[in-house]
Amino acid sequence: MPADLFDQNPTDPAVGGTPAPAGHRPLADRLRPQSLAEVIGQGKVLSSDGPLGSMLEAGSLGSLILWGPPGVGKTTIARLLADQTDLHFVQISAIFSGVPELRRVFEAARMRRDQGRGTLLFVDEIHRFNKAQQDSFLPLMEDGTILLVGATTENPSFELNAALLSRAQVIVLERLSLADLELLAQRAEREMGRPLPMTAPARERLLGMADGDGRAALNLIEQVFAWRLPGPLDPEGLAQRLMRRAAKYDKSGDEHYNLISALHKSVRGSDPDAALYWFARMLEGGEDPRYLARRITRMAIEDIGLADPDAQTHCLHAWEVYERLGSPEGELALAQALIYLALAPKSNAGYRAFSDAKAEAKRTGSLMPPAHILNAPTKLMKDQGYGAGYAYDHNAEDGFSGQNYFPEGIKRPVLYSPVERGFERELKKRLDWFVQQRLKRGQPKGG
Incomplete structure (x- = not known):
């Protein structure tokens, strides 16, 4: 931790504070960045040569879709874009807004336009709107009544219609790294005026529990600051007081397909360690082991084929063992089948032959x-x-x-x-x- 960590003014926006008194506002709100330069973890898009930074430098900001996991700054970036471009900021959520709400927002934006002021309309969870609701934005985007900034955790290619995507640039925001979360922790310590009461290993575990979500990290940090502790907290003490956050995993959404793709490609790439890691990630997220058994057997057919005909037999036997033993014992049989596939000779000749046939x-x-x-x-x-x-x-x-x-x-x-x-x-x-x-x-x- 830097020696000058507590020598800076905790209300200085450069270190993530705000001049307003803390009161009972949550820590995450008190540390909300006051400029785009303060946003942590999104340098790739906000730097001068990044897609969003270059638009701002050129003065050509257009409608955007901010795509990324929870807690990476989508709402904050939208607010700061409105401030930087002197646009009136309006925020709605697709979960709670319907056609009457949209009509009121659109009418107010038209009146504002006639008075010479533009509107940045931020739509959280924009993928929740149906096709007709998404289409309703198009005329106002085209005539400049609104600059639309939509936020989504889902893949826009699948969840947003083509007409909307053709009029907005998709900006991909990344989950925060442990280094990014450490910077957030240091900002929190400056705001609170004291260090987190925990050992370095406990600190690392705490940040790992946030799973790349900055808001979740600050909420966890705020809980720790509220505890009355006799001494620094170690990892065991932390585990007793805090339940680990469930890993982000949507069994029917993008994360499901991303992880099964990672698992399949790890087997194809002959990396048993990576294959076991992604297998464990999916199980930890609540994936049905029977689905994994079916996909593992498919890998044997598609990527090993006749280079090792026994691979299919291993997978079918592992599947049968799982059906007999269930979880968690039967999962070991599937894990061993994965190891066998990863180390087996690879051939997709049969797969290609059938496709060509x-x-x-x-x-x-x-x-x-x-x-x-x-x-x-x-x-x-x-x-x-x-x-x-x-x-x-x-x-x-x-x-x-x-x-x-x-x-x-x-x-x-x-x-x-x-x-x-x-x-x-x-x-x-x-x-x-x-x-x-x-x-x-x-x-x-x-x-």
């Missing part, structure tokens, strides 16, 4: 099979040439006739191309042998 079937789906491999149960069908010239492979030398089985008139495609890894190395040898035998018999190589 479906595309080829769609392109040539009306072509008949060659006549020599058609059954001829009637005399008429025999007279039509069905089955004529069929070579029974078991009677051929090496058990391989080399006949063509694709429809007449299409170039023989090569769909399955095994890799030189794992069991597919052996399959590639067999495939190459069959290709050579077809060439000897006058069949095209394919491609």
